[in-house]
Amino acid sequence: MKPQVLTIAGSDSGGGAGIQADLKTFQELGVFGTSVLTAITAQNTLGVHGIEAISTEMITRQIDAVADDFSITACKTGMLVDAERIEAVAKALERYRFEHVVVDPVMVAKGGASLLQVSAVEALRTKLLPQATIVTPNIPEAEVLAGMEIRTEADRMKAAQVIRAIGVDIVIIKGGHSNDVEAVDLIVTESEAFRVKAPRIQTKDTHGTGCTFSAALTAELAYGKTLRQAVVDAKRFIHQAIAHGLSIGQGHGPTNHWGHRLAKGEQITIDVMYETSTR
Numbered sequence: 282m283k284p285q286v287l288t289i290a291g292s293d294s295g296g297g298a299g300i301q302a303d304l305k306t307f308q309e310l311g312v313f314g315t316s317v318l319t320a321i322t323a324q325n326t327l328g329v330h331g332i333e334a335i336s337t338e339m340i341t342r343q344i345d346a347v348a349d350d351f352s353i354t355a356c357k358t359g360m361l362v363d364a365e366r367i368e369a370v371a372k373a374l375e376r377y378r379f380e381h382v383v384v385d386p387v388m389v390a391k392g393g394a395s396l397l398q399v400s401a402v403e404a405l406r407t408k409l410l411p412q413a414t415i416v417t418p419n420i421p422e423a424e425v426l427a428g429m430e431i432r433t434e435a436d437r438m439k440a441a442q443v444i445r446a447i448g449v450d451i452v453i454i455k456g457g458h459s460n461d462v463e464a465v466d467l468i469v470t471e472s473e474a475f476r477v478k479a480p481r482i483q484t485k486d487t488h489g490t491g492c493t494f495s496a497a498l499t500a501e502l503a504y505g506k507t508l509r510q511a512v513v514d515a516k517r518f519i520h521q522a523i524a525h526g527l528s529i530g531q532g533h534g535p536t537n538h539w540g541h542r543l544a545k546g547e548q549i550t551i552d553v554m555y556e557t558s559t560r
C-alpha cells in the first residue's frame with residue numbers, strides 16, 4: 282500500500298511554505314498527502330499580510346475525517362497559531378497515535394511575522410511535544426523551547442537534551458540560521474547523537490525550507506526508512522530544492538520542490554558525523 286501521510290499546518294497563499302510546501306514535497310516523494318488546515322495566511326515572498334485561524338472544531342473534524350478513513354503512518358505539524366489550536370491538535374494526536382509525529386515548531390516567518398502567539402509556547406512544550414516522536418526546531422526556536430541561548434556546538438547539544446527531557450524522543454536542531462560555512466543539523470536521540478552536514482548555498486530564497494525539510498522527513502519515515510537514512514534523504518531533498526531555486530517573487534523566494542528531478546546525476550556530499558557522547 283502507498284504510504285499515506287498527513288500535514289496539519291497553515292496555508293501560504295504564496296505557495297512556498299506551509300501546507301503548499303508540504304503537499305508539493307509529499308507529491309514529489311511519491312507518498313499520498315492529506316492535509317488539515319489550521320489557518321489561512323495572506324502571504325507572499327515579501328511577508329505575511331493577514332492571518333485567519335480555522336476554528337478548533339473544524340481542525341478536529343478535519344483530523345477525524347482523515348484519520349477515520351486513511352492509514353496514516355506519518356504526520357507532521359507546522360503553523361498552529363495559538364494555545365487553543367495546539368491543544369485541539371494534541372488531543373487528536375493522542376487519540377490516533379500515528380507511528381511518526383514530526384512537530385515543526387513554527388514560530389516566526391522568515392519576514393518576521395509571528396505565526397504562533399508567544400503565550401502558546403507553554404502549550405507547545407507541555408501538550409504537543411509529548412505527542413511528538415520528532416521535533417525539528419531551528420536555532421531560535423530551540424532557544425525558546427529550551428529556555429537558553431545557543432552560541433556554541435556544546436550549547437546546541439545541551440539545548441537538544443533539555444528539549445528531549447520535555448518528553449520527545451528525537452530532537453533535530455537545524456542549522457539554517459547559523460553562520461557556519463556549512464548547513465549542519467544536529468540529531469539527538471536517547472542512544473546517539475549525530476550531525477548531518479551539506480554545503481551552504483548562498484541565496485536569499487529560503488522561504489519554506491523548514492516546512493519542506495520536515496515534510497520530506499515525514500515522507501521518508503512513512504517509507505519505513507531508518508532515522509539516519511530518512512534524515513540524510515530529507516537533507517538531500519531540501520538541498521536540491523534550495524540549489525535549484527526559482528528566483529521568483531521580490532522577497533525571500535520559495536525553494537524549488539522539483540529541484541531533486543533537475544539534480545539527477547549531480548554529486549552532493551552529505552556527511553554524517555557521529556558524536557561520541559550524547560551529553
Ligand SMILES: Nc1ncnc2c1ncn2[C@@H]1O[C@H](COP(=O)(O)OP(=O)(O)OP(=O)(O)O)[C@@H](O)[C@H]1O
Pocket residue numbers: 298389390391418419420455456457458464465466479480481482483484487488489490491492493494516519520523
Ligand atoms: N542556505 C542553505 N543552504 C543549504 N541548506 C540550508 C540553507 N538554509 C537552510 N538549509 C537547510 O534547510 C533545512 C531547514 O533549516 P532552517 O534552519 O532553514 O529551517 P527553518 O528556519 O525552520 O526554515 P523556515 O522557517 O524558513 O521554513 C535544514 O536542513 C538546513 O540545514
Ligand SMILES: Cc1ncc(COP(=O)(O)O)c(N)n1
Pocket residue numbers: 290291292293298299300322324359360387389390391392396487488489490491492
Ligand atoms: C503558513 C506558513 N507556515 C510556515 C511558515 C514558515 O516558513 P518561513 O519561515 O520560511 O517563512 C510560513 N511562512 N507560513
